[in-house]
Structure formats: structure tokens, C-alpha cells
Amino acid sequence: MIRYPLLTAGATIGVTAPSSGVQPELHGLVKQACARLEAKGYRLVVGDTVWTQRKAKSAPADVRATELNAMLQDARLSLIFPPWGGELLIEVVDRIDYEAIKPTWILGYSDTSVLLLAVTLMTGLATAHGANLVDARGEYADETTGMWETVLATRSGESVRQLSSPLYQLAWDHDNPTPCVFHLTEPTRWKTVGGGSIRMSGRLLGGCIDVMRHLIGTPYGDVKRFRETHLNGEPLIWYLENCELSTADLRRSLVQMKLAGWFDHCGGLLFGRSEANRPTEGYTVEDLYLELAEELGVPVLYDVDCGHVPPQMTFVNGARAEIEAQEGKAVVTQFFEA
Structure with a gap:
């Protein structure tokens, strides 16, 4: 519950x-x-x-x-x-x-x-x-x-609906904030592995992978116990964002999450935009997303409004979400269900 x-x-x-x-x-x-x-x-x-x-x-x-x-x-x-x-x-x-x-x-x-x-x-x-x-x-x-x-x-018991942003910020300019703080200049496009539309449903969990990965193997990162205690057999949707990891380190971290069982009974993955997603010896983050989608057999959305490249949605850990994305736009509906 x-x-x-x-x-x-x-x-x-x-x-x-x-x-x-x-x-x-x-x-x-x-x-x-x-x-x-x-x-x-x-x-x-x-x-x-x-x-x-x-x-x-x-x-x-x-x-x-x-x-x-x-x-x-x-x-x-x-x-x-x-x-x-x-x-x-x-x-x-x-x-x-x-x-x-x-x-x-x-x-x-x-x-x-x-x-x-x-x-x-x-x-x-x-x-x-x-x-x-x-x-x-x-x-x-x-x-x-x-x-x-x-x-x-x-x-x-109620629900709340959010839409993907129209524009995002390409670079920080802390010395010259706009009236809304950010400089939103670039058209937002949520992307899907394999192209086409995506729909997923499940309970949300996630955050900045750089730091939350260090909860793996501790009493404070027991995802299996959480699923058994608080969820009714529902799948998880993970939203993740990369602040500073190289693409290879991001891959290592995701494999560790998989081996630790964090992706068991997974209904889909969301990845935020990131300035850190630079290739490692030709290995791109798009390669990584494709490998993960194939390994887990789940839909993968990326360049979503989450993390260190503003703006970002408010994702509620534990809420049930229904996410629909097509042609670069997305709708995220969160249901505050016990």
C-alpha cells in the first residue's frame, strides 16, 4: 500500500x-x-x-x-x-x-x-x-x-495529468536568469527505441542514477521487499537520469541494477535528457538504450523531461502511471492509488 x-x-x-x-x-x-x-x-x-x-x-x-x-x-x-x-x-x-x-x-x-x-x-x-x-x-x-x-x-484516489514540455534548455546561463529561471529554447522531443508510439503502465520509481545506484545491496535499496510489501503484483516503471556518468559507466550501472533484481517485473524505462551522454569508443547511449530494451523486453523512452536538463516533470515514487508517447510528444497520467 x-x-x-x-x-x-x-x-x-x-x-x-x-x-x-x-x-x-x-x-x-x-x-x-x-x-x-x-x-x-x-x-x-x-x-x-x-x-x-x-x-x-x-x-x-x-x-x-x-x-x-x-x-x-x-x-x-x-x-x-x-x-x-x-x-x-x-x-x-x-x-x-x-x-x-x-x-x-x-x-x-x-x-x-x-x-x-x-x-x-x-x-x-x-x-x-x-x-x-x-x-x-x-x-x-x-x-x-x-x-x-x-x-x-x-x-x-485522484489522478493528475502532465504533458511533455514544448521547449527545453540547451545550456545553463546562471548569471542571466530569465523570468522563469531557465532558458527554454530547444524543441522537446521524447524519443522511443525503435521509433513509433509507446504505451506503458506501472508504479513509478527512479531518480539520478549516479547516486541512487549506491543504494543497491543496502537495506535502503531493497526493491524486492518494496514490491512484495507495498505493491499488488504491479510492474515498475523506472525513470532515470544521468548527471555525470560516461556511457560505459551508465551501462555498468544499469547492468548492476538488472543483476540486483531492480528491473524484475519491469513495465518500461524512461531516461531523462543528459549532457553527459557522450560516446565511449563509439558506444553511444542510443546503443545502450537498444540493448536494454532487447534484454528486458520492455518499451524505452528517452530524452524525457527529467533531471539536470530543464524543465522537468514531477514524478511521484509509488504512484501508478500511464504513459503514452508518439511523434515526440507524451502524456503522463499519475494515479494516487494505494
């Missing part, structure tokens, strides 16, 4: 940095995002870890875990919204009191996806892969990124 938190109007949002905090010269980004959310009627509780960053982490693991646990156990909070990802969130996964977590949304991507996946696998509580807090600092949100509020406000 999957449980779904609920974001309501005027809700209280907790901001903590379980991975990387924010350097002093960038504190303005956090303050701007918080001001935008407060203008919408939300209340903000901002933790101390947000304002510090040293040696690739916001604070020592015990400090980060203490603040995170306090927010996860605070019944006043409807959402925990880290400023962004980072490098070493995995240091806190064994320090979380999973049994004490309140029904609170956690939203983010990159290194935050380690926390999202661990919480859902350990508890059956839905978590949300989407925007980071700093992405909410714009004068307005683009139509894809801004759907996080609609998704998190969906009630248990």
Missing part, C-alpha cells in the same frame, strides 16, 4: 539541506525562492544547514540527519523542499528514523533522489522527483516545472 501526503493552500514548507548547503554568495537565491513561496501564501521554516557548506556537504552527517529527522517528524510541515542536491546525501540514509516520518512530501532531484527512493522503499510513503527550491525563485514558473504544486495537491 502506498500513502500520499497532501500539499494544501497556505501549507508550511520545511527547507533543509541533507546534502549540499548554500555558499554565502548564493544565499540570495534561497531568500528569493522563499519570498516567492511566501507571496503565494506558504509559510517557511528554514533550517540552519541551508546556510552552510564545507567539504562537499552542508554539515556533518549527524547534524544534517538531526535537522532532517526533526522536519520529517514535524506534523506542521506538508513539504520538505531542499535548496538543491549535492554529493553526499547517502551519509544520512542510515540515520533517518523511518518509522517516525509523518505524511510529508519530499521534493527535489539530483542527490536528493537518494533520500526520495530510500524513504519510499522503506516506508511506502510517496515522494516527489521534481524541482529544487531554488528553481522556484522565478517571477513565474514554466508550465512543466510549475506543475509540482498541482501534483503535490492531488488527493489520494
Whole structure:
């Protein structure tokens, strides 16, 4: 059984940095995002870890875990919204009191996806892969990124529909943000292995493969137990995005996931756009996608709105999804079913 938190109007949002905090010269980004959310009627509780960053982490693991646990156990909070990802969130996964977590949304991507996946696998509580807090600092949100509020406000038993983006960002220009933060200039096209249309259905799980692969073989990455405990024999749809892995390392990581049983009873795979997908000795990511589709016998979609190349949809770990794609466009419908 999957449980779904609920974001309501005027809700209280907790901001903590379980991975990387924010350097002093960038504190303005956090303050701007918080001001935008407060203008919408939300209340903000901002933790101390947000304002510090040293040696690739916001604070020592015990400090980060203490603040995170306090927010996860605070019944006043409807959402925990880290400023962004980072490098070493995995240091806190064994320090979380999973049994004490309140029904609170956690939203983010990159290194935050380690926390999202661990919480859902350990508890059956839905978590949300989407925007980071700093992405909410714009004068307005683009139509894809801004759907996080609609998704998190969906009630248990209801459904929410998202469309693939019309445009995506080719390159970051942090010094010259647009009114919606991103520079969306390139036509989006969701691609399918083998061409043609694709349809898939199953329960969503996923995140940034660079970091979530390190949960394999740990108690916090027990996908088999999750399937047996929380799902009714339904297939999984994995959404994955590559931040920095070479194509060969991405292949190694996917083979490891397969050997660990993460792709057992799989209904399909989604891969986000990535600047890291460069060939290794002529071995391309398209070669990889084709091999994986043939090995698993499942449909594969790629260059989807997920990850480090904005914008991105909000994918809910644990939700049942129906995904249809044809001629470069896609519709993702998520059902908040137990």
C-alpha cells in the first residue's frame, strides 16, 4: 500500500539541506525562492544547514540527519523542499528514523533522489522527483516545472495529468536568469527505441542514477521487499537520469541494477535528457538504450523531461502511471492509488 501526503493552500514548507548547503554568495537565491513561496501564501521554516557548506556537504552527517529527522517528524510541515542536491546525501540514509516520518512530501532531484527512493522503499510513503527550491525563485514558473504544486495537491484516489514540455534548455546561463529561471529554447522531443508510439503502465520509481545506484545491496535499496510489501503484483516503471556518468559507466550501472533484481517485473524505462551522454569508443547511449530494451523486453523512452536538463516533470515514487508517447510528444497520467 502506498500513502500520499497532501500539499494544501497556505501549507508550511520545511527547507533543509541533507546534502549540499548554500555558499554565502548564493544565499540570495534561497531568500528569493522563499519570498516567492511566501507571496503565494506558504509559510517557511528554514533550517540552519541551508546556510552552510564545507567539504562537499552542508554539515556533518549527524547534524544534517538531526535537522532532517526533526522536519520529517514535524506534523506542521506538508513539504520538505531542499535548496538543491549535492554529493553526499547517502551519509544520512542510515540515520533517518523511518518509522517516525509523518505524511510529508519530499521534493527535489539530483542527490536528493537518494533520500526520495530510500524513504519510499522503506516506508511506502510517496515522494516527489521534481524541482529544487531554488528553481522556484522565478517571477513565474514554466508550465512543466510549475506543475509540482498541482501534483503535490492531488488527493489520494485522484489522478493528475502532465504533458511533455514544448521547449527545453540547451545550456545553463546562471548569471542571466530569465523570468522563469531557465532558458527554454530547444524543441522537446521524447524519443522511443525503435521509433513509433509507446504505451506503458506501472508504479513509478527512479531518480539520478549516479547516486541512487549506491543504494543497491543496502537495506535502503531493497526493491524486492518494496514490491512484495507495498505493491499488488504491479510492474515498475523506472525513470532515470544521468548527471555525470560516461556511457560505459551508465551501462555498468544499469547492468548492476538488472543483476540486483531492480528491473524484475519491469513495465518500461524512461531516461531523462543528459549532457553527459557522450560516446565511449563509439558506444553511444542510443546503443545502450537498444540493448536494454532487447534484454528486458520492455518499451524505452528517452530524452524525457527529467533531471539536470530543464524543465522537468514531477514524478511521484509509488504512484501508478500511464504513459503514452508518439511523434515526440507524451502524456503522463499519475494515479494516487494505494
